[in-house]
Amino acid sequence: MDLLLDRPALSQVQTVSRNGLKKAVQDYLQELRSAILAGERTEVPALDQVEQEILRRLEETEPFHLKRVVNATGVVLHTNLGRAPLGAEAAARIAQIAQGYCNLEYDIEAGKRGSRYSHVEDLICELTGAEAAMVVNNNASAVFLMLNTLAKGKKVAISRGELVEIGGSFRVPEIMEQSGADLVEVGTTNKTHPEDYENAISQQEATVLLKVHTSNFSIVGFTESVSVRQMAQIAKGNGSLVLYDVGSCFLFPREYIGLHAGETVTRALQDGADVVCFSGDKLMGSTQGGILVGKKELIEKMRKNHLTRMLRVDKLSLAALELTLRHCLDPREACEKIPTLHMLSMSRETCTQKAAALETALSGAAPSLHIGTVLTEDEVGGGSLPGVMLPGCAVAVSSCAVSAQRIEQQLRLRKTPIITRVWKDQVLISPRTLCDGDQQELMQAFRELEQLIKEERDTK
Numbered sequence: 001m002d003l004l005l006d007r008p009a010l011s012q013v014q015t016v017s018r019n020g021l022k023k024a025v026q027d028y029l030q031e032l033r034s035a036i037l038a039g040e041r042t043e044v045p046a047l048d049q050v051e052q053e054i055l056r057r058l059e060e061t062e063p064f065h066l067k068r069v070v071n072a073t074g075v076v077l078h079t080n081l082g083r084a085p086l087g088a089e090a091a092a093r094i095a096q097i098a099q100g101y102c103n104l105e106y107d108i109e110a111g112k113r114g115s116r117y118s119h120v121e122d123l124i125c126e127l128t129g130a131e132a133a134m135v136v137n138n139n140a141s142a143v144f145l146m147l148n149t150l151a152k153g154k155k156v157a158i159s160r161g162e163l164v165e166i167g168g169s170f171r172v173p174e175i176m177e178q179s180g181a182d183l184v185e186v187g188t189t190n191k192t193h194p195e196d197y198e199n200a201i202s203q204q205e206a207t208v209l210l211k212v213h214t215s216n217f218s219i220v221g222f223t224e225s226v227s228v229r230q231m232a233q234i235a236k237g238n239g240s241l242v243l244y245d246v247g248s249c250f251l252f253p254r255e256y257i258g259l260h261a262g263e264t265v266t267r268a269l270q271d272g273a274d275v276v277c278f279s280g281d282k283l284m285g286s287t288q289g290g291i292l293v294g295k296k297e298l299i300e301k302m303r304k305n306h307l308t309r310m311l312r313v314d315k316l317s318l319a320a321l322e323l324t325l326r327h328c329l330d331p332r333e334a335c336e337k338i339p340t341l342h343m344l345s346m347s348r349e350t351c352t353q354k355a356a357a358l359e360t361a362l363s364g365a366a367p368s369l370h371i372g373t374v375l376t377e378d379e380v381g382g383g384s385l386p387g388v389m390l391p392g393c394a395v396a397v398s399s400c401a402v403s404a405q406r407i408e409q410q411l412r413l414r415k416t417p418i419i420t421r422v423w424k425d426q427v428l429i430s431p432r433t434l435c436d437g438d439q440q441e442l443m444q445a446f447r448e449l450e451q452l453i454k455e456e457r458d459t460k
């Protein structure tokens with residue numbers, strides 16, 4: 001071990017820490033020992049050879065823990081894979097702002113302290129028709145800030161059908177309790193009527209009505225819920241507030257994307273919601289962020305809440321958000337330049353063409369595999385538009401020599417992992433969610449698979 005660590009080629013490796021290097025050496029030596037004990041090896045390789053092998057392995061491993069992966073699952077907003085990918089222009093904006101100083105909290109005209117909340121407010125207002133807007137760290141923060149500022153110590157009526165859990169740790173009843181709001185449950189799990197809110201106001205003294213979009217499931221069958229519009233009509237007569245956590249939404253009519261579901265903020269505000277909040281990295285297709293829009297006086301109150309300092313948005317997110325919002329001013333440009341929207345608007349026809357081209361390319365790289373195409377139902381994901389399926393097409397891969405599970409694993413455990421799904425003993429690769437450069441990774445991976453199959457056949 002010491003001899004190896006002192007060898008110039010190994011001690012000068014830049015891509016791993018000293019401990020990482022030690023671990024690589026230890027792992028390899030342990031493998032050698034086991035192979036010798038098991039009788040698979042009869043002699044110890046020369047130090048040179050050992051060194052070369054360790055160097056080769058270090059070369060093959062990605063030094064960073066957080067790394068690029070290829071999303072071939074067809075799930076557009078994959079929560080485990082970092083939700084919305086950014087386009088080249090948004091990524092370049094982040095790089096530009098990151099590599100120097102910026103006017104994050106500096107008013108250039110006045111030559112004095114400015115506000116980080118000023119950079120995107122006008123754009124958001126223009127796009128949504130809101131009186132005022134602000135952005136915090138994520139939508140969970142936005143909901144918390146909204147409740148803590150506007151509903152603390154007040155009775156807040158919410159439908160039993162909307163007391164949901166989103167993404168494991170975000171549970172509406174608990175968030176409400178921690179924010180200081182006093183929960184008043186109305187209606188039942190499947191049906192809530194306008195009278196339920198009216199009664200909550202008149203009999204239980206509720207002064208805030210909260211609507212939460214049930215983003216990650218849909219109840220079908222015998223159901224009824226009260227729209228924001230109806231809630232606003234009920235609230236208006238009593239001077240109550242209507243707050244709406246829409247979770248995920250578009251900033252322009254969804255028809256541009258070819259979808260028939262998905263709320264727009266403009267609509268929610270027109271319908272009479274006092275404050276609406278949503279995520280920056282779901283259907284908006286930008287970076288992590290929580291966007292709050294609504295009445296000026298209410299947004300102003302939130303801005304003054306001390307919690308805002310703890311939930312504040314960072315400059316890199318703002319940089320990408322500003323660019324994404326500018327794209328949204330022209331819906332056609334947005335669908336082209338915002339990867340999430342581009343992927344969502346991809347028709348089955350386009351997916352089929354892309355899958356056919358990919359099938360040809362991958363068959364060339366791995367002639368021993370069975371490669372074809374199948375029609376798929378791709379998903380929006382990310383707790384957005386539950387139940388909406390995107391008609392797509394995928395490349396389907398299988399082999400007589402190795403199982404689909406083995407292929408899936410082989411693709412996943414690469415330096416640049418390729419994440420796929422297995423369906424009916426086939427590995428599916430959806431062109432819908434591939435990003436720039438992913439096809440080259442796939443080609444390389446398929447050459448490696450071809451090698452694997454050859455080795456399997458030789459040993460049999």
Ligand SMILES: *Cc1c(COP(=O)(O)O)cnc(C)c1O
Nearest residue numbers: 138139140213215246247279383
């Ligand atoms: C996703 C979601 C949240 C949480 O948003 P984050 O940006 O992940 O913090 C809250 N409410 C609803 C309805 C959601 O869909």
